Amino acid sequence: MAQAKKKQKKSNFKFIKWFWILFGSGILAAALIFLLASWGAFGEMPEYEYLENPETNLATEFIASDGATLGKLYLDDNRTPVDYKDLPKNLVDALVATEDARFFNHAGIDARGTLRAFVYLGSKGGASTISQQLARQLFVGVRSRNKFQAVTQKIKEWVLATRLERQYTKEEIIGMYFNIYDFGNNADGIRSASRIYFGKEPKELRIEESAMLVGMFKNSSLYNPRPSRNPEGTKNRRNVVLAQMAKYGYLDQKTKDSLQKLPLNLNYNPESHREGLATYFRMYMQRWLNRWVKANPKPDGETYNIYKDGLKIFTTLDSRMQKNAEDAVEAHMSRLQTEFFVQNTPERNPTTPFLDLETFEIDNIMERAMKTSDRWRVLKSQGKSENEIRSSFNKETEMIVFDWNSDSYEKDTIMTPLDSIRYYKTFLRTAMMSMEPQTGHVKAWVGGVDYKHFQYDNVIQGARQAGSTFKPFVYAAAIDQLRYSPCDSLPDSQYCIEPLKHGNMEAWCPKNSDGKYSGKNKTLKNALANSVNTVTARLIDEVGPGSVVSIAKNMGLSREILEVPSIALGALDVNVYEMVGAYGTFANQGVYVKPVMITRIEDKNGTVLYEYVPETKDVLSKDVAYTMVNLMEGVTEYGSGGRLRHSFAKEQTVYKEIVTGYPYELTNPIAGKTGTTQNQSDGWFMGMVPNLVTGVWVGGDDRSIHFNRLLYGQGASMALPIWALYMKANYANEELGISMDAFEEPEDLSINVDCTKIIEDMKKELDIEDDLDELDF
Structure with a gap:
């Protein structure tokens, strides 16, 4: 025993x-x-230093002055990191409940989950923790189909997961996990995904929205909510996440059941370089940044990568005002284009869209357009002969073209590339910029009707004849040098400037736009309000073209300006960017402030790399600047800009066909100037209130593309409505703080701007009893 x-x-x-x-x-x-x-x-492992700062490509972000994201620059990864504190609790709960229920209780490896996976061979779920999944995405890569390699990858994930747990807090790991994942459709990271799929920041996500995004972690390609992908599967996967949240006590049963019945309710906002808000502005900023990074390297001498280094560009644009500007352009240009098509049918105009051109002139325009096209450039770079290139322009091909009448402003069609060039020339173009004159901060920037199809930025790349919008520079020189008053008068009669005077080679005798002369004296205020050319000619003859050019240059116009009398009527090319800056001088009491678009640049760590220093210049005295504002107020009170305040019975019917919101019935003080060039090729409106100056231009791609009638082709019809719609939308949002007050009058104003007494005395002397507004004075 x-x-x-x-x-x-x-x-x-x-x-x-x-x-x-x-x-x-x-x-x-x-x-x-x-x-x-x-x-x-088992393969290369990252160094500890790399674990401390794992490298991920971060998009450059353009941030508006109101804090909204205008857009991003990226090549492959549209990623902008978000801190854990900015993630909503429901998003974190959904992740933990679905991917790693014991996340807060393990040190990177879930022993219970791992044992279960071994016993059941993965049939009851895998064992990858959030930390392991993060390690795979950051350092390991896609799981290999080779069994041995898959095992070694798993081992590496275990090692890296434990290192990550020692290196970072649980909250930091969750933040990194959300920031690294690719949700598809250029939605890299949770912030991009939230904005692209729901049009909001992550902290604004509702429970069911968070559940949908977390559901995509299983397979963002398979569970993609877009209609062309798998919306039903995405909804089912979302409901699984909601069920998991209920299982682990994050939701009660009743809430879970109600949320599972909801549709996906996507608000799809694709983020690409050619779509979204402020596209023209962002592309201008891209060119500016490319120049800036070359001149401002990193401390180690390397060049910043504007697509990968996560720069933050703090801009002056206000996203709300930018939206108002783009809406105003869309509302007006779509209707104006409809009327343009009506007037330029092949039956009415055999040379449509060109007017007043011979066949050989049209051929020359088309030839230039063909040789400057992307197609010509690409085929030439491929070594194609000129005959081959020309032949390709005459072969019909499938293409997507711009169309105002389509819901997405695009339509599928078949046409030759040469026909597409002519087709695009039928569309009127536009440019608009809005600026705060006291700071130079640009608040809105619209370079065209649609960046995807019209990539030429007419705000700063384009330059067109200024027309009558240049006349204020002539008046400013006369008031500054000769101390003229708005109440002083000059005769509206034919006036010629003799040959060789001021450099002109022959006598210059400008006519008024209607070809007539009233023969009466007109006050300067009335003459500018109604763009009387003869009075402007007299003024430039008195002060000399050189004085006018000097003032215009000091107010920011950088292009060469010939010192000849004809510049008085705007026979020179300018762009909207510089014109807005120049007009800002009048609104800013004579101080020119160069327009600014960026206030500062930060790197991904928040280090300030650049801060803007204002560029200013004293150009006019306060008295002269205020007098000019007073003169231009006449434009909107009873001149060519009167549509902003009044309706005109004789125009009411036809005018309503091409504009929305008319009559605009704005009552606050507004200074402005319309401009129309020869043959109605260009329509301008420059509008000012005390804290906002805005310029608008509308015209064809070529000067031979224009309306045939002044009623439609003048600045008051083509450009002014955009300004009016934009300002009405701005005033509807009181948070924007757009002024409705009068312009500030300088103390001890030395120039008389009150013409009432002078006109009343004239009326008595001439024994006239007409209403004040009916007088030519």
Whole structure:
């Protein structure tokens, strides 16, 4: 008996010994495997320094002055990181409930989950923790189909997961996990995904929206909510996430059931360089940044990568005003284009869209357009001969073209590339910029009707004849040098400037736009309000073209301006960007402030790399600047800009066909100037209130593309409505703080701007009883 017990005891001891030997060996083997993995035996492992700062491509972000994101620059990764504190609780709950229920209780490896996965061979779920999944995305890569490689990858994930847990807090790991994932459709990271799929910031996500995004972690390609992908599967996956949240106590059963019945309710906002808000502005900023990074390298001498280094560009644009500007352009240009098409049918105009051109002139325009096209450039770079290139322009091909009448402003069609060039020339173009004159901060920038199809930025790349919008520079020179008053009058009669005077080679005798002269004296205020050319000619003759050019240059017009009398009527090319800056001088009491678009640039860590220093110049005295504002107020009170305040019965019917919101019935003080060039090729309106100056231009791609009638082609019809719609939308949002007050009058104003007494005295002297507004004075 004792012998048996002794044998039993010895046997038990041997069993226990071997158990501990095997157990210890397993531990040692596991430790050895982990050690070998950390040494790189199963493939290269990241250094500890890399673990501290894992590299991910971060998009450059354009931030509006009101804090909204205008857009981003990126090549492959549209990623902008968001801090854990900015993630809503429901999003974190959805992630933990679905991907790693014991996340806050393990150190990177979930032992229970791992054992379950081994026992059931993964049939009851995998064992990858959030930390392991993050390690795979950051350092390991896509799971290999080779079994041995898959095992070694898993081991590397375990090692890296434990390192991440030691290096970062749980909250930081969750933040990194959300920021690294690719949700598809250029939605890299949770911030891009939230904005693209729901049009909001992550902290604004509702429970069901968070559940949908978390559901995409399983497979963002398979569970993609876009209609052309898998909306039903995405909804089912979302409901699984909601069920998991209920299972682990994050939702009650009733809430879960109600949320599962909801549709996906997408608000899809694709983020690309050619779509979204302020596209023309962002593309201008891209060109500016490319120049800036070359002149401002990193401390180590390397050049910043504007697509990967996560720069933050703090701009002056206000996203709300930018939206108002783009809406105003869309509302007016779509209707104006409809009327343009009506007037330029092949039946009415065989040379449509060109007017007043011979066949050879049209051929020359088309030839230039063909040779400057992207198609010509690409085919030439491929080594194609000129004959091959020309032949390609006459072959019909499928293409997507711009169309105001389509819901997405695009339509599928078949046409030759040469026909597409002519087709696009039928569309009127536009440019609009809005600026705060006291700071130079640009608040809105619209370079055309649609960046995707019309990429030429007419705000700063384009330059067109200024027309009558240049006349204020002439009046400013006369008031500054000759101390003229708005109440002073000059005759509206034919006036010629003799040959060789001021450099002109022949006599210059400008006519008024209607070809008539009233023969009466007109006050300067009335003459500018109604764009009387003869009075402007007299003024430039008195002060000389050189004085006018000097003032215009000091107010920011940088292009060469010939010192000839004809510049008085705007026979020079300018762009909207510089014109807005120049007019800002009048509104800013004579101080020119160069327009600014960026206030500062920060790197991904918040270090300030650039801060803007204002560029200013004293150009006019306060008296002269205020007098000019007073003169231009006449434009909107009873001159060519009167549509802003009044309706005109004789125009009411036809005018309503091409504009929305007319009559605009604005009552606050507004200074402005319309401009129309020869043959109605260009329509301008420059409008000012005390804290906002806005310029608008509308015209064809070529000067031969224009309306045939002044009623439609003048600045008051083509450009002014955009300004009016934009300002009415701005005034509807009181948070924008757009002034409705009068312009500030300088103390001890030395120039008389009150013409009432002078006109009343004239009326008495001439025994006239007409209403004040009916007088030519």
